[in-house]
Amino acid sequence: MNEKISREQGDNNQSSEREAYYESLPDETKYWLDEDAKYFLHQALSTPVMNVLSKTEGAFLYDLSGNSFLDLHGNGVHNAGFSNQKIIETAISQLNQHLSFTPRRYTNIPVIKLAKKLIEITPQQLTRVSFCPGGSEAIEMAVMIAKQITGRWKTISYWDSYHGNGFQSSTLGGEEHFTVGYGPGVPGGFHIEFPNYYRNPWNYTDEEAIDNEYLRQLELILLRNPDIAAIIAEPISATPVVPSKYYWNRIREICDRYGIFLIFDEIIEGLGRTGKMFACEHYITPDILVLGKSLGGGILPLAGIVAKEKHNVLQHRSVGHFTHEKNPLSAAVGLATIEYIEENELVQNSASLGEYLMDQLQQLKKDFKLVGNIAGKGLHIGIDLVKDQKTKERADVEAEKIMYACLKEGIAFKIIEGNIITMRPSLVINKKDCDFIVEVLRKSISKISQ
Ligand SMILES: Cc1ncc(COP(=O)(O)O)c(C=O)c1O
Numbered sequence: 001m002n003e004k005i006s007r008e009q010g011d012n013n014q015s016s017e018r019e020a021y022y023e024s025l026p027d028e029t030k031y032w033l034d035e036d037a038k039y040f041l042h043q044a045l046s047t048p049v050m051n052v053l054s055k056t057e058g059a060f061l062y063d064l065s066g067n068s069f070l071d072l073h074g075n076g077v078h079n080a081g082f083s084n085q086k087i088i089e090t091a092i093s094q095l096n097q098h099l100s101f102t103p104r105r106y107t108n109i110p111v112i113k114l115a116k117k118l119i120e121i122t123p124q125q126l127t128r129v130s131f132c133p134g135g136s137e138a139i140e141m142a143v144m145i146a147k148q149i150t151g152r153w154k155t156i157s158y159w160d161s162y163h164g165n166g167f168q169s170s171t172l173g174g175e176e177h178f179t180v181g182y183g184p185g186v187p188g189g190f191h192i193e194f195p196n197y198y199r200n201p202w203n204y205t206d207e208e209a210i211d212n213e214y215l216r217q218l219e220l221i222l223l224r225n226p227d228i229a230a231i232i233a234e235p236i237s238a239t240p241v242v243p244s245k246y247y248w249n250r251i252r253e254i255c256d257r258y259g260i261f262l263i264f265d266e267i268i269e270g271l272g273r274t275g276k277m278f279a280c281e282h283y284i285t286p287d288i289l290v291l292g293k294s295l296g297g298g299i300l301p302l303a304g305i306v307a308k309e310k311h312n313v314l315q316h317r318s319v320g321h322f323t324h325e326k327n328p329l330s331a332a333v334g335l336a337t338i339e340y341i342e343e344n345e346l347v348q349n350s351a352s353l354g355e356y357l358m359d360q361l362q363q364l365k366k367d368f369k370l371v372g373n374i375a376g377k378g379l380h381i382g383i384d385l386v387k388d389q390k391t392k393e394r395a396d397v398e399a400e401k402i403m404y405a406c407l408k409e410g411i412a413f414k415i416i417e418g419n420i421i422t423m424r425p426s427l428v429i430n431k432k433d434c435d436f437i438v439e440v441l442r443k444s445i446s447k448i449s450q
Contacts, residue, residue: 013048017400021407025051029064044177056082056298059426059433061412070433072413072423076268079294080340081428087297090336094329102326111331117338118306121277123285128312130320131304131331135267135292136164137322138303139232142288143168144319146230146261149311154188154225156218156260157232160239160417161194163265172232190225192217194237195247198373198384199392211247218251222258230261230287235279236269239382239420242375248283255287267292267303268380272341272427275351275378282377287311297337302330346427353434354378357423360438368445370395379429383421383441394419398448405444411437 012018022033032052040047055062058081061069071078080087094100094110102108115129132138147153157163159174170178171185179185195214197207204210222228231251236242255262264286269279271294280286288311292303305320324330341347358374358381365371372386372395385395385402396418403415416422421441425433 012400013045013050015400017404018048018050021050021404022048026065032064058082059429067410069407069410069412070425070429070436072411072425072437074298074424074426076273076293076424077296077298078426079271079273079346080297080337081426082298084297084299084337084340086340087299087333087336090332091297091299091329094332099328102328104321104323104325107326108328108331110328110335111326114331114335114338117335118291118304121338122289122306123278123280125285125308126289126306127309128307129304130307131302131325131327132320132322133301133303133324133327133330134164135265135290135303136166136169138267138290138292138305139163139169139172139263139265140166141320142261142263142290142305142307143172143230143232145288145305145307145311145314146263148314148317148319150229150259150261152227152229154190154228155186155230155232156190156192156221156228158194158237159191160237161234161265162238163232188227190221190228192221194233194241195243196241198241198375207244208246211244211250215247215250215254218254222254226258228258228260230263231255232263232265234265234269235283236274236377236380238268239384239416239422240376240380242377243283245283252284261287263288263290265290268424271295271338272347272350273378273380273424275347275354277341277347279377295334295337296330297333297340300330300333302327302334341427344428349429350378350427353429353431354381356431357381357434357437360434361441364438364442364445367442368449370398370445370449376423379423379425379427381423382416383423385419385421401448402441402444405447406440409440409443411440 029052037048051063053061054064059070061071099108118129119127130141132141143155155172157172161174163169163172168186171189174191193214195211197210200210202213264280266279266289270291276282287308289306296302361374365374369389370385371383372389372392373384375382385399387393387395399415399419414422
């Protein structure tokens with residue numbers, strides 16, 4: 001067993017805690033887990049898998065034994081809930097219309113309606129859409145457009161970020177799992193640190209002073225590299241750290257000054273996650289907004305970009321040449337998802353329950369030394385667990401134990417950077433679900449604290 005604790009996207013799936021969890025599962029589940037391990041290519045973060053699911057519904061996962069887990073991860077696809085009946089019915093109805101695919105050079109009404117809808121709900125300046133099957137591809141498309149239009153070839157992105165598993169997208173990401181072992185990736189990829197107010201290396205407390213230090217890293221690169229095509233970031237980091245308005249205003253100014261594209265990856269944060277329809281609405285409008293995951297309603301892969309009118313100048317190039325660029329089934333599902341989010345006021349739910357949950361979690365911070373920091377926006381919240389409040393040493397071993405203790409009590413989540421509990425439940429949850437989350441966390445943290 002590899003006991004090295006990952007500081008990256010996910011928790012360690014090869015630890016003794018994981019082995020003990022496997023041993024605790026019923027024989028039938030073990031059988032299917034072994035079968036899975038036999039047939040799939042093994043890879044970090046995905047193998048071995050944790051459990052076998054029989055059903056995913058609403059905000060919950062169900063395993064073969066019928067145990068339910070309130071899922072605070074959902075791979076980001078479950079904003080409108082798993083197995084959402086309205087979305088499923090839309091998909092079935094679309095299939096029954098015998099329009100399951102549209103070859104290139106043709107279009108269809110569902111895809112036009114989805115494009116129109118996205119233009120209506122994204123910030124005013126974003127008026128041009130292109131679709132593809134997955135988030136990694138959407139990121140590639142966005143960067144390709146920035147490079148083509150600027151005629152430049154370098155990018156700036158953030159350490160510890162994740163933007164996908166393609167060559168360009170993994171070059172943008174800042175993690176070892178995705179970048180080591182295959183040579184240089186796409187050349188010209190610079191990385192800077194994402195602002196972090198709790199863990200800033202200067203121990204400053206003033207947000208603007210912290211932002212200025214982080215911005216200095218960017219200015220240093222820009223002074224020496226006139227050929228930067230794009231800055232790519234999630235507006236709020238996955239951990240999550242919520243940057244100040246000042247930070248993104250300054251980046252917007254810098255991009256405008258140097259003619260650099262600002263690309264916001266809202267593959268996780270779009271569609272209500274942060275308490276606004278799009279996270280950029282807390283800040284500024286990017287040049288390209290990238291969407292994915294929940295756009296496919298938790299049933300289909302669907303991603304895309306929304307760009308500015310002035311960037312519709314690549315008629316002579318192919319930057320979104322995907323087989324499924326105008327898939328009517330995915331598009332019908334995407335539209336039904338957005339309509340469901342709107343009709344059920346899930347963005348407002350995310351904002352108000354996010355606030356409620358944050359308040360409740362602050363009490364945990366008062367009660368347990370292990371809880372170092374709580375940050376987030378809407379239903380995108382992280383709990384940074386520390387061994388010592390002063391040194392902020394990461395409580396990675398404890399975090400893993402808490403994760404398995406919570407799992408036993410019916411709450412599933414992912415740990416990032418070894419010690420940060422990340423909480424991104426479906427936006428269909430209610431206040432009772434929030435209370436359940438806090439109760440289980442309290443019980444588990446208390447148990448591990450002893
Ligand atoms: C922020 C972010 N960007 C991009 C991606 C890549 O999306 P996909 O897995 O659909 O290729 C992910 C997936 O986890 C993501 O979280």
